[in-house]
């Protein structure tokens with residue numbers, strides 16, 4: 001398994017701005033003991049949450065999008081590890097496991113692909129390697145009854161999260177079939193055709209392969225759903241969707257009512273919690289938008305889902321601090337760290 005880099009305590013501490021009379025989360029989080037195998041490290045840790053980074057934009061490029069989603073992970077780490085450790089969140093409950101480095105795949109593609117079509121094909125092929133790799137680790141974590149928190153990366157990684165969690169929670173005896181439900185707060189359905197793996201079709205592949213049972217999309221933008229996929233969604237009793245326009249423009253239901261509806265739809269099984277940052281207004285991401293939910297809506301969503309579903313995993317994706325077209329943002333990392341800490345606090349309040 002050459003793609004995963006496990007954190008040592010000193011890796012984490014090197015990112016913490018140590019200050020007298022204060023304790024930061026990075027000084028409290030758990031790391032993998034030196035030389036330990038991943039499986040043993042997870043088993044030996046009493047942390048309830050395992051954080052993994054997938055700093056890649058291969059899936060976005062495979063979807064013909066602009067690269068840059070590989071930049072959010074480091075910014076998240078810098079912010080998250082410098083949160084104050086206090087009565088609200090100590091940090092010991094979290095194992096900072098490590099991150100995947102798939103840059104060798106990119107190098108091979110960029111050197112060898114002959115033209116644009118060949119490049120897209122090669123990127124789609126590379127996503128299969130990411131899928132297989134990520135799935136194994138999510139499987140290991142959930143089999144040990146711990147909740148993976150995955151910071152992407154493109155939304156392609158929903159597929160290995162769903163597949164790995166379905167298999168792992170099943171092996172752990174928590175669910176009767178290797179199948180989970182998912183709620184996804186997203187401007188897009190990511191239910192595109194099975195045309196080769198990319199960031200726009202994770203949920204289609206997960207459903208076709210039998211790992212995704214019920215799927216609820218919250219905040220879908222009417223302008224970015226193709227008619228054929230819309231028909232697939234409305235004709236599928238296992239998929240439900242509340243558009244952004246129905247909540248914020250037509251005011252058919254409030255945001256809170258939409259959250260409650262999504263939680264009720266996915267009731268009865270474990271539920272993967274997905275947040276695509278492109279749903280958040282003016283936030284740098286692969287498909288960022290001037291119209292969308294605000295950061296507090298995203299925080300309310302994660303808090304609500306932590307309280308009102310049985311989370312199988314948390315996956316936050318598509319964020320960036322620097323896009324390949326030159327756009328930059330220095331607030332992405334802090335936003336991601338608010339989101340993760342909100343989810344963890346809400347879960348811990350129930351343990």
Ligand SMILES: N=CN[C@@H](CCC(=O)O)C(=O)O
Pocket residue numbers: 063065066155156188189190192199200201224286287318
């Ligand atoms: N994960 C995002 N998927 C979107 C991207 C849209 C865009 O790049 O504008 C999709 O495939 O529809």
